[in-house]
Amino acid sequence: xxxxxxxxxxxxxxxxxxxxxxxxxxxxxxxxxxxxxxxxxxxxxxxxxxxxxxxxxxxxxxxxxxxxxxxxxxxxxxxxxxxxxxxxxxxxxxxxxxxxxxxxxxxxxxxxxxxxxxxxxxxxxxxxxxxxxxxxxxxxxxxxxxxxxxxxxxxxxxxxxxxxx
Amino acid sequence: xxxxxxxxxxxxxxxxxxxxxxxxxxxxxxxxxxxxxxxxxxxxxxxxxxxxxxxxxxxxxxxxxxxxxxxxxxxxxxxxxxxxxxxxxxxxxxxxxxxxxxxxxxxxxxxxxxxxxxxxxxxxxxxxxxxxxxxxxxxxxxxxxxxxxxxxxxxxxxxxxxxxxxxxxxxxxxxxxxxxxxxxxxxxxxxxxxxxxxxxxxxxxxxxxxxxxx
Numbered sequence: 001x002x003x004x005x006x007x008x009x010x011x012x013x014x015x016x017x018x019x020x021x022x023x024x025x026x027x028x029x030x031x032x033x034x035x036x037x038x039x040x041x042x043x044x045x046x047x048x049x050x051x052x053x054x055x056x057x058x059x060x061x062x063x064x065x066x067x068x069x070x071x072x073x074x075x076x077x078x079x080x081x082x083x084x085x086x087x088x089x090x091x092x093x094x095x096x097x098x099x100x101x102x103x104x105x106x107x108x109x110x111x112x113x114x115x116x117x118x119x120x121x122x123x124x125x126x127x128x129x130x131x132x133x134x135x136x137x138x139x140x141x142x143x144x145x146x147x148x149x150x151x152x153x154x155x156x157x158x159x160x161x162x163x164x165x
Numbered sequence: 166x167x168x169x170x171x172x173x174x175x176x177x178x179x180x181x182x183x184x185x186x187x188x189x190x191x192x193x194x195x196x197x198x199x200x201x202x203x204x205x206x207x208x209x210x211x212x213x214x215x216x217x218x219x220x221x222x223x224x225x226x227x228x229x230x231x232x233x234x235x236x237x238x239x240x241x242x243x244x245x246x247x248x249x250x251x252x253x254x255x256x257x258x259x260x261x262x263x264x265x266x267x268x269x270x271x272x273x274x275x276x277x278x279x280x281x282x283x284x285x286x287x288x289x290x291x292x293x294x295x296x297x298x299x300x301x302x303x304x305x306x307x308x309x310x311x312x313x314x315x316x317x318x319x320x321x322x323x324x325x326x327x328x329x330x331x332x333x334x335x336x337x338x339x340x341x342x343x344x345x346x347x348x349x350x351x352x353x354x355x356x357x358x359x360x361x362x363x364x365x366x367x368x369x370x371x372x373x374x375x376x377x378x379x
Contacts, residue, residue, distance in 0.1 A: 079341030
């Protein structure tokens with residue numbers, strides 16, 4: 001049972017990484033592409049997909065945290081994260097960065113996501129159309145910050161493999 | 166226009182760099198052996214090879230002619246719970262792992278009471294000697310590995326602190342629980358805020374951020 005749970009935790013952690021880290025990588029790549037090519041339609045398309053991406057990222061976060069905590073419970077060490085060993089400090093760093101990432105994600109979702117579009121009258125005067133606001137820039141900047149932090153977390157995860165307990 | 170030219174000039178140099186970074190990350194993620202903590206135990210299958218690396222051993226001691234490595238699982242024993250004590254014996258002279266020893270384990274409690282347990286070799290794992298112990302006292306125990314057979318006679322001791330409960334163990338324990346709890350609360354907060362946002366009215370065209378970028 002313990003081995004199954006450990007396997008399940010690893011599997012779900014990988015799926016969470018695919019959704020969350022992979023999603024941020026693709027989002028960062030595509031937004032950079034739209035900027036370089038001055039592709040307004042592409043940017044607008046990405047912006048319209050933000051609610052969906054937020055949902056995917058949210059599922060990824062839940063999978064990552066849930067599977068990580070599951071493994072900690074399976075190992076069942078007092079204090080859970082193996083402090084004061086180097087392994088524990090690395091894990092602590094991962095968790096602190098994880099919290100910053102989640103708080104940043106919450107800020108993105110609550111503070112900027114609803115304001116990405118602004119309804120403006122068309123130049124022709126007939127009807128209105130949606131324009132991207134500065135909130136879109138903030139979303140991109142903060143998403144890149146999250147991507148940077150995520151890559152550090154992944155690097156810490158790699159370091160965990162070699163840390164001596 | 167000059168800006169556009171600059172961007173085009175940078176693109177060929179940037180793309181290979183980005184590709185190299187992504188490739189490196191992928192290779193690191195896929196090709197490195199998993200030496201992560203497995204609860205201090207080898208897991209069946211290929212993981213055994215990885216899990217039995219030295220990084221899981223918690224202590225090491227030199228006896229005459231032998232190197233003895235030691236781990237307990239869980240690493241922090243709790244009074245009343247069973248704890249696995251595992252030893253690995255290696256010859257200092259040849260570097261070879263030593264199997265076939267007749268081993269005994271002596272556990273000395275903080276009140277100096279002692280008990281002896283047989284320490285059989287683990288089937289299928291060379292030079293692994295393992296037994297399960299239930300500690301009944303809190304505090305530092307002395308755990309002595311003793312080889313008593315005719316093949317080799319030596320002994321070496323390790324110290325292991327036993328906690329009263331999962332919650333007793335000083336600041337590392339509290340900091341660990343506190344961090345996991347904080348991470349849980351942040352996750353929960355994020356989840357609640359996110360779900361609330363799904364049901365909130367979508368505000369289009371707020372005046373607070375109305376400067377267009379496109």
